[in-house]
Amino acid sequence: MAVRRFGEMIKVKDLEAYKKWHANPMPGVNEMIRECHLRNYTIYSRGEYLFATYEYDGEDFEADMAKMAADPNTQAWWDVVKPLMQPLEDRKEGEFWSGMEEVYHLE
């Protein structure tokens, strides 16, 4: 199956706390991300913005994301990190991070 690439952006409210948590994520968080077939996952910051990029190489993205959302470790993590972020004002309904459009790619 072809790898899918994702780019997303959001604002950060407390960058220092965000960096501190992400330097050492809570137990099970990284393991669940990989179990759900996300890889090469990187988050960058600049000013008030965060940018995330990752690849998905599984077979059923929606099912894997539902699995992640149902994971107690992931839920505990989100309870801590989501309040550190501020979704974009013009986000689409249901978005937390806002999806971006890929305009160029070179392997």
Next chain:
Amino acid sequence: MAVRRFGEMIKVKDLEAYKKWHANPMPGVNEMIRECHLRNYTIYSRGEYLFATYEYDGEDFEADMAKMAADPNTQAWWDVVKPLMQPLEDRKEGEFWSGMEEVYHLE
């Protein structure tokens, strides 16, 4: 040698023109990028922002970037695409695209 990852952001002034050019870059541009050991190069857009991410797996980043900057095909390309972008107001001296800080990575 370890792969280096980069994330950068900038504003776009004319997204439609930017997308059109990047859907089919000028001859030699992609070839020079790869010759200079950049890979997995992706540019995303959302609203007025562009985000670029790429990896470098060569031996001398500065030398490769100088080689790219001296390439006539690349110069012709930059002459066309740079005017479509607007560097961030708070960029560092000498920056066109602004570098971002990596705050999280999972292979």
